[in-house]
Amino acid sequence: MVAELRRRLDEAEETLRAIQEGEVDALVVRPSDRQEEVFTLEGGTASYHAFMEAMDLGAAAFDSKSRLLYANKTLRELFNLGVGIVQTADLQDALDDKSRETVTGLIRQAGEAKRTAEIRLVGGPQDLHLQVTAAPLRIGLDTGLAVTFTDITARVRGAAAEASERAAHSIIASANEAVVVCDLDGIVTHANAAVAGIYSGNPIGKRFEDVIPLVLLDTTGLLRASDLVALAVGGASVQGIEATAPEAPRVKDLLMSAAPLRVGSDKASGCVITMVDLSQRKAAEKQQLLLMGELDHRVKNTLALVLSISKRTASTEDTVQGFQSAFSGRIQALAATHNLLADRSWSSISVSEVIAAEIEPFIGQSQSRLQLEGVDALITPRAAIALGLVVHELATNAVKYGALSVEQGKVQVRVSLQEGEDFMRMDWLEVAGPKVAPPTRKGFGQTVITRSMQYMQNGGAELEYAPDGVRCSIRVPIEDVVNA
Structure with a gap:
């Protein structure tokens, strides 16, 4: 379609050029709906008018003063000018300000050479894109201008469609x-x-x-x-x-x-x-489900642990006040370790952090009373919770009866990992405290210390009431030591 329009436009422009330069005396037009007609270009304007009427392009003739002499039927239909004689003002009124200025300037500049421009005709069922060509023309003894209006809407829209398709390809590709x-x-x-x-x-x-x-x-x-x-x-x-x-x-x-x-x-x-x-989202959803399941499992385990602590504490305390004090202390110890783990998204945690969180309520800022060695080892959340409970019970006993009950008393903690062993050892040593004697009865605190790490066969703890200070050897299962 676009190629055909261009061919027809070129033919029309070549015909007008030949007429202008006097290269032809007559034209033969072959309309599709009737016999071919011959138009002579000599002897006045009548033949030229007939030729213009046979053209498929909108055409108009202007005199040397830019006054409209003639407009063919195709042009009248293109601009919806009706039938009859068309005046210059009629043609101007059919154009908007911008198009009128373009056409007027084109006619003014085409006195010596052909000029071409494009305009947009608005106001009809759809906008039309027209190519306007103005060239000098001699009609008989008069000199004027021949102006053609070629509908290039299909070509413009085709180019726009091509540009749109190229843009779409670029968007799709990127x-x-x-x-x-x-x-x-x-x-x-x-x-x-x-x-x-x-x-x-x-x-x-x-x-x-x-x-x-x-x-x-x-x-x-x-x-x-x-x-x-x-x-x-x-x-x-x-x-x-x-x-x-x-x-x-x-x-x-x-x-x-x-x-x-x-x-x-x-x-x-x-x-x-x-x-x-959705791969990443699906992976995140699976991770979320896993975390939800882990949280559910962890909450159930914690509630079961709290219930067990409550029951066992109640069985070893003689008064309500004693139960409240012991139970709240153990729950606070459990909460302290939970808080540490929550801050680390329940990943690994160092032994030193667990010890510091559990013993801080007893010694405050007196860090000189706590001597740590090799405690930077990382352990899993499971081991951290158990170790926190053990350290709490040891600290509670030290404050009541052991090294932390006197001003000069100290606690030494040493952590070691021997090659070939299936556990990490943590030794709790109380020094410079009062003379120690074994308790007359076994309380729940002793049970917590000796059993908390026994969730695996290679875990556990031994508690010794030596006269010069309490000693406790704790075994953390190697499976719960990170990068062991």
């Missing part, structure tokens, strides 16, 4: 998501580089459902890939459909969207399908 364009039959016409993660071959020219076999989730099997194409081609947009691509080389979890493809009209000429990689 998109991070996989984008596929299909025609009305569901044949893939365009695909960007991201599609390679879903289909390893060249998808162009193949049916979409054959290129990317999909399983659409939560659609009870009624909706398939071909249905997405059919819906989009039919004018409906589909968004947010989760799907899996079992045969995809890399990306298997997808979020599908399909929309009609409209270029230059309201009618769909195909569809655009976007496939967003």
Whole structure:
């Protein structure tokens, strides 16, 4: 269509040039609906008027003072001027200010050589793009101008469509998501580089459902890939459909969207399908479910531990006040370790942090009373909770009866890991305290110390009431020592 318009325009311009320069005396016109006609260009304007009427282009003749002499039927129809004689003012009124200025300037400049410009004719059912050509013309003894108006709307729209398509190609190519364009039959016409993660071959020219076999989730099997194409081609947009691509080389979890493809009209000429990689989101969802399950498990275990502490504390205390003090102290010790672990998203934690959190309520800022060695080892949350309870009971006993009950008393903690052993050793030593004697009865605190680390066979603790100070050797299972 565009090529044909250009050919016809070139022919018309060449004809006008030949007339202007006196190279022809007559013209033969072959209209499609009647016999060919011969027009002579000699002897006045009548023949020239007849020739202009036979032209498919809008044409007008102006005298040397830019007054309109004649406008053919095609021009009158193009500008919706009706029948009869057309005046210069009529032609000017049919143009907007910008187009009128363009045409007037063109006529003024074309006195010696041909001039060409483009204008836009608005106000009709649709805007028209016209190419206006003005050239000097001799009609008989008079000198004037021949002006033609060629409808190039199809060419302009074709160029705009090409530019739009190029822009669309650029957008599709630069998109991070996989984008596929299909025609009305569901044949893939365009695909960007991201599609390679879903289909390893060249998808162009193949049916979409054959290129990317999909399983659409939560659609009870009624909706398939071909249905997405059919819906989009039919004018409906589909968004947010989760799907899996079992045969995809890399990306298997997808979020599908399909929309009609409209270029230059309201009618769909195909569809655009976007496939967003859900791999990371799916992995995050799995991690979230895992964390929720871990949290549920952890909460249940903690509640069971709290219940056990409450029951065992009550069985070893003689008064309500004694129970409240012992129970609240143990729950606070449990909470202190939980707070540390929460700050680290329940990852590994150092032994020194656990000891500092549990013993701080007893010694405050008097860190000189606590001597630590080799306590930078990292342990898992499970071991940290158990160790926190053990340290709390040891500190409580030291404050009541042991080294921390006197001003000069100190506690030494040494952590060591021997090659070949299946546990990490932590030794608690009380020095410079009062003389120690074994308790007359076994309390719950002793049970906490000796049993808390026994959740695995290679864990545990031995408590010794030596006269010069309490000693406790704690074994942390090697499985709970990070990077051991």
